[in-house]
Amino acid sequence: MKVKEILKVTKGKMLFGNEELEVENFSKDTRTIQKGDIYIGIKGEKFDGSNFWNQALDAGATAVIISNIQISKEEKEKYKDKTIIQVEDTFEALYEIAKYKRSLYNIPVIAVTGSVGKTSTKDIIASVVSQKYKTLKTEGNNNNNIGLPLTILKLKDHEALVVEMGMNHFGEISLLTNIAKPTLAVITNIGTSHIGNLGSRENILKAKLEILEGMKIPRVIINNDNDLLHKWYEENKEKIEIHTYGINNSSDVIAEKIELGEEKSKFVVKTSSEKVNIDVPVGGEHFVYNALCGFMVGKVLGLTAKEIQNGISKFELTKKRMDIRVLKNGATLINDSYNASYESMKASLKYLSSRTDLRKIAVLGDMLELGDFSKELHEKVGEEVANDNIDVLICRGEFAKNIISKANKNKKTQCILLQNNEEILSKLQEILKEGDGVLIKASNGMKFYEICQKL
Numbered sequence: 252m253k254v255k256e257i258l259k260v261t262k263g264k265m266l267f268g269n270e271e272l273e274v275e276n277f278s279k280d281t282r283t284i285q286k287g288d289i290y291i292g293i294k295g296e297k298f299d300g301s302n303f304w305n306q307a308l309d310a311g312a313t314a315v316i317i318s319n320i321q322i323s324k325e326e327k328e329k330y331k332d333k334t335i336i337q338v339e340d341t342f343e344a345l346y347e348i349a350k351y352k353r354s355l356y357n358i359p360v361i362a363v364t365g366s367v368g369k370t371s372t373k374d375i376i377a378s379v380v381s382q383k384y385k386t387l388k389t390e391g392n393n394n395n396n397i398g399l400p401l402t403i404l405k406l407k408d409h410e411a412l413v414v415e416m417g418m419n420h421f422g423e424i425s426l427l428t429n430i431a432k433p434t435l436a437v438i439t440n441i442g443t444s445h446i447g448n449l450g451s452r453e454n455i456l457k458a459k460l461e462i463l464e465g466m467k468i469p470r471v472i473i474n475n476d477n478d479l480l481h482k483w484y485e486e487n488k489e490k491i492e493i494h495t496y497g498i499n500n501s502s503d504v505i506a507e508k509i510e511l512g513e514e515k516s517k518f519v520v521k522t523s524s525e526k527v528n529i530d531v532p533v534g535g536e537h538f539v540y541n542a543l544c545g546f547m548v549g550k551v552l553g554l555t556a557k558e559i560q561n562g563i564s565k566f567e568l569t570k571k572r573m574d575i576r577v578l579k580n581g582a583t584l585i586n587d588s589y590n591a592s593y594e595s596m597k598a599s600l601k602y603l604s605s606r607t608d609l610r611k612i613a614v615l616g617d618m619l620e621l622g623d624f625s626k627e628l629h630e631k632v633g634e635e636v637a638n639d640n641i642d643v644l645i646c647r648g649e650f651a652k653n654i655i656s657k658a659n660k661n662k663k664t665q666c667i668l669l670q671n672n673e674e675i676l677s678k679l680q681e682i683l684k685e686g687d688g689v690l691i692k693a694s695n696g697m698k699f700y701e702i703c704q705k706l
Contacts, residue, residue, distance in 0.1 A: 254334055372437065
């Protein structure tokens, strides 16, 4: 992409530089700038990235996109071989450049959203699609108004793009989908994540369905076992191209003969025309759903059953999402510390419960952004703990007592309330031994990943 193209789509002004300059890699972080990058100064909560334009150039950037910055004569002389682009709003500039980049590619673009399971489903889909196409995917969970456009700007000779779209308010997915212009949308489920902001699961569905706004021809894949998605499917199946997957409800692809192992699972996918054996390299029923979704995406894109099988069997999870490793003391750590909702808590506890080879220890913290639903949903997590026969429950947070109030109805569960992460780490170091399994899960704001790093 040439600087003159950036100037055209952003309506920016080149203060000085070379409009014929070819730029390829975009960066918003001066700490990771590579030689030849173009830096875009994004305004954050604490800092305005435009203020670091000179640091970016010193670090090797050939061009910068900034707003509202005065440049001295001395700086003009120092950076005369560089290119400075001034725009009114760097966020809007980022969006417009990403939209332009997307418009240059006539490729499958799969957009994934949902209350839980977005990142792991995205990882499986990308692994499947990459069996046929050179595929770019969202790294980690860079699923917001900065991460998504920066992902699109990484497109080079790719033949497919898989992006994740997150939100916690109305209008956010609308913005993302109008940048990415997906050709296929995936909605994994509608749960309670961010219900404090949106008020009801029905409103969460409405916000997720904004994904259709950016599609020329709506094509959607949904989890047909989710009650709200199933209802939406029944109401819209005559108007929109909808593909379904599930275990319980009749769907286009169904999982049968499910064998849930400790570290992997097997099942048979049944379609209208074939049955296919699937191996998933991760335990837990929720990964069966993710694999079913990957299978459905593969089918819609015309992959063979063999290609889909290979893609699912080779997929790797993003770190901090059911990241399982054995500690030096022989205990098994299940690090699911990145985020938490009632639905993902339930799924992770169910997986821990299935590990009959382990003493089951759950370290649970607050689920954030639940608003008026916080007390009720934390109590429901406590009920899951009681039902899943967890041996030791360690809790911390504002709503820890609500989890414990229901969990201690199972008299076999030892419940421990602690005040901070240091106390949790100390307690785990004291009690963990070979043969234990410890699940660590909370919303990212609880910083439980720090506990995992120190174990």
